[in-house]
Amino acid sequence: MTQPRIVAFLVMRTTAVVLAVLVVGHFAVTHLVNDVAETGSSFVMQRWSSALWLAWDWTMLAAALAHAGAGIWLMIDEQAPATRPRRLYHAALVVTIGVLLAVGTAALTIAGTR
Template sequence: MDATQIQSPRAAKVGAGRVAPQYNRSGSSKGNFEMFAWLFMRLSGVVLVVLIFGHLAVNLLVGEGIHAIDFGFVAGKWADPFWQVWDLAMLWLAMLHGTNGVRTIINDYAEKDATRLWLKTVLYAATLVIVVLGTLVIFTFDPCPVANGVQLPGGFCPAP
């Protein structure tokens, strides 16, 4: 070794560069996704407060309150486009709000890239299933389902 060269004790420990690789930002992320995600969290939170407390009040407090809730009550609500839209908004906002929150937690706490990828895959798959299924139910809900010309049990519908 040249006499003027100064030994660098940390070089062997932290890898090739002067800074350990886990500190180097992997490329610049173009786009505003994180900004919109942050903004969505705040806005959806405010809207959800109104939607959820409205939902709770109508279902549990107004009229007979909690004693009125049954299949017929839900069927009656979903016959009204207003409540369809209300519940749809609640479903989508709550699911995306919650998914984004869990995504953030995974980003914060997962230490390995592989762990992060798998947790997020499971999260997004679960979100997709619930959102699609929920949307389908709200719009295709039939209080008097008929299968093979026979009415399915329920007891709320007049005989065909």
């Protein structure tokens, strides 16, 4: 059994490597390969008709949220005293990450099943 903080550290590093490819790739596709003005709804519709891009986007979202969640959790640990406000910040972080994951997953599911 690995300690939870070490697990968080491993999540941080694993998602980092995944994101280095997915995020830079995403930005390159939407800003460099295509001009950003041409990435309107028709572009999105075309892209999300492919399961590969749906998988890319969802993996990117989940990895980014895990990565940011672990990072901000640590930042709260470092900056806030170990009292009630800290637990409140942690709770707010979990809720924010949860909402983003839910909204993103819902959007991709609806787009994928349409």
